[in-house]
Amino acid sequence: MKAVVIHEYGDENVMHYQDFPTPTPGPRDVLIQIKAACASRSDTARRSGTYGGATGNRPLPFINGLDVAGVVVDRGPGVTEREVGDRVVALLANGGYAEYVACHVASTASIPPNIGFEQACTIPVIWMTAWFGLLYEGELKAGETALVNAAGSGIGSAGIQIAKAHGARVITTAGADWKLQRAKAELGADETVNYTTQDTVAEVLRLTGGRGVDVALDAVGGQVYLDSIRCLAEGGRLVSVGAASGGRPSDDPATLTDKHVTTKQFGLPTAIQKGLVRPELQKCMDMLGQGRFKAVIHQVLPLSQVREAHRIIASRDIFGRVVLVP
Numbered sequence: 043m044k045a046v047v048i049h050e051y052g053d054e055n056v057m058h059y060q061d062f063p064t065p066t067p068g069p070r071d072v073l074i075q076i077k078a079a080c081a082s083r084s085d086t087a088r089r090s091g092t093y094g095g096a097t098g099n100r101p102l103p104f105i106n107g108l109d110v111a112g113v114v115v116d117r118g119p120g121v122t123e124r125e126v127g128d129r130v131v132a133l134l135a136n137g138g139y140a141e142y143v144a145c146h147v148a149s150t151a152s153i154p155p156n157i158g159f160e161q162a163c164t165i166p167v168i169w170m171t172a173w174f175g176l177l178y179e180g181e182l183k184a185g186e187t188a189l190v191n192a193a194g195s196g197i198g199s200a201g202i203q204i205a206k207a208h209g210a211r212v213i214t215t216a217g218a219d220w221k222l223q224r225a226k227a228e229l230g231a232d233e234t235v236n237y238t239t240q241d242t243v244a245e246v247l248r249l250t251g252g253r254g255v256d257v258a259l260d261a262v263g264g265q266v267y268l269d270s271i272r273c274l275a276e277g278g279r280l281v282s283v284g285a286a287s288g289g290r291p292s293d294d295p296a297t298l299t300d301k302h303v304t305t306k307q308f309g310l311p312t313a314i315q316k317g318l319v320r321p322e323l324q325k326c327m328d329m330l331g332q333g334r335f336k337a338v339i340h341q342v343l344p345l346s347q348v349r350e351a352h353r354i355i356a357s358r359d360i361f362g363r364v365v366l367v368p
């Protein structure tokens with residue numbers, strides 16, 4: 043099969059589109075013919091060897107890619123839950139930038155018939171991170187107000203929609219006005235703040251009548267993370283799921299706000315290990331099929347153009363996901 047293989051950590055040029063042995067499914071695995079794979083900021087960190095997540099950098103050589111959509115073409119002898127021909131998404135530890143991947147059947151969820159592979163592959167990692175961050179760690183309830191940072195990011199574009207679908211009022215931020223306009227027009231955000239040109243804390247307090255927000259979801263880090271703590275209402279919860287700007291300051295909320303607030307970190311790998319993710323992923327896929335969510339795709343590229351995909355992600359001039367088609 044063709045795959046994108048990384049033999050050393052570095053910039054986009056360490057990714058090589060080459061022949062690679064097609065995997066064989068283990069006893070509880072399915073073999074998926076990949077129709078679309080999602081490229082993400084986490085992949086760029088794994089490629090460069092700077093990934094700080096719970097699972098750390100991958101041993102070399104490796105095939106990047108955590109989210110795929112495709113068709114089951116083979117299965118191990120212990121698999122009864124899936125048939126050859128099933129359309130599935132899968133949440134992987136790696137191996138997505140390829141024509142085929144073998145993965146445990148429990149990593150898969152069904153794709154609704156009206157949803158295409160390119161849309162479907164954008165869901166697993168990012169949507170589950172925003173989903174667990176807002177609904178489980180953040181305990182967001184209908185009628186509350188959520189602050190969702192970086193409207194054009196994977197986490198942000200999912201988080202806005204998840205919070206709205208669960209009855210929250212959503213204030214979203216971004217570093218560019220065009221992203222904020224799209225967040226309102228296409229994703230349903232109620233209010234927007236440009237964190238490069240506006241005073242985020244003053245603006246969020248103004249928009250909430252001085253009260254602040256109940257839940258903040260942050261994957262930007264740095265000043266945006268600190269400001270998000272200052273935006274919380276009494277009893278507010280900040281959930282940090284990433285630090286795209288490079289750092290997550292060590293926080294002592296007591297030095298940032300007089301209010302009683304909680305800060306938490308959430309990492310999807312822990313929830314996967316606890317077996318919590320698959321049922322929620324299926325619920326989310328079903329809501330996508332019902333038209334309650336929309337996948338946000340910035341661009342679709344052939345897998346062979348993976349280097350361009352990573353350049354686009356690094357540019358920040360992006361709204362939603364980059365999808366790779368083998």
Ligand SMILES: NC(=O)c1ccc[n+]([C@@H]2O[C@H](COP(=O)([O-])OP(=O)(O)OC[C@H]3O[C@@H](n4cnc5c(N)ncnc54)[C@H](OP(=O)(O)O)[C@@H]3O)[C@@H](O)[C@H]2O)c1
Nearest residue numbers: 083171195196197216217261283284285286287308309310
């Ligand atoms: N906890 C988990 O399990 C988990 C799962 C998936 C991802 N993550 C992490 O979550 C973070 C976001 O992932 P993502 O896929 O949503 O990223 P993304 O789509 O690339 O978006 C990152 C956003 O951060 C904003 N940003 C602000 N300052 C930035 C800077 N200095 N450099 C780059 N971006 C900056 C950008 O928006 P503006 O240009 O509008 O400022 C950009 O849209 C990453 O750190 C990723 O590793 C964590």
